[in-house]
Amino acid sequence: MGITKTEIFDHHQNELAQFFKILGHPARIAILQYISKQNTCICNDLVEEIGLAQATISQHLKELKSIGLLKGEIEGKSICYCIDVDRWNMLQKSLNSFFNTTKTNCC
Amino acid sequence: MGITKTEIFDHHQNELAQFFKILGHPARIAILQYISKQNTCICNDLVEEIGLAQATISQHLKELKSIGLLKGEIEGKSICYCIDVDRWNMLQKSLNSFFNTTKTNCC
DNA sequence: TTATAATATTGCAATATTACGATAATAAAC
């Protein structure tokens, strides 16, 4: 029927899939890469840098925030969005754990 | 307008996003985990194990194959789908590279 | 060749995602 049946999977599977899903868009990859290159980051820069409308960028930032990858701090009249390194490392560890425990094969 | 603007991103960003995207569904996570537990894998087992219709499982398998994570070998009248460990390790390396080069922050 | 069993494909309906223009909210500068 078109809706993901999250109820038949466990919490870990759903959470892991959610992490992957949010990283699964080139704009969000590009945003993370750009932020990591800067000392400060203003959404307006991203609009020029990435080439999507301001509203679209704002939505992508919201999604990255939803899994805790970005934290925003008020800085003057704009917002400084930064990567939450603790969360970033946690996520990396979590994905590696999945990769390391899921690679037995048979043929 | 609803379509991802892949043309404004580079090949690496699009490819990385595609990997993440395909891993971004709990059924595909569950399928990979189940396959890695078995010595052999038959799609029919997955239908019972995962709890989705046979057609749906088949589609998820197809997507996992599309990024090379699974390789299927004919085994009697069924198919033995296995994780391609070389590809799996390559993907893990690629994701770690992204994580390691994208975590500078400012605040 | 004709069953039988397993997987793939097709077609369709429902929901989700992506994107953007318009507008609202927020905060500094005047």
Place this chain on the structure above:
DNA sequence: GTTTATTATCGTAATATTGCAATATTATAA
């Protein structure tokens, strides 16, 4: 207060994804 600049939200249109029933394909068994 008003203006100006920046980011967030709303509403909407277009495309993508998810899921399943029905059907097709493939390969063994009889």
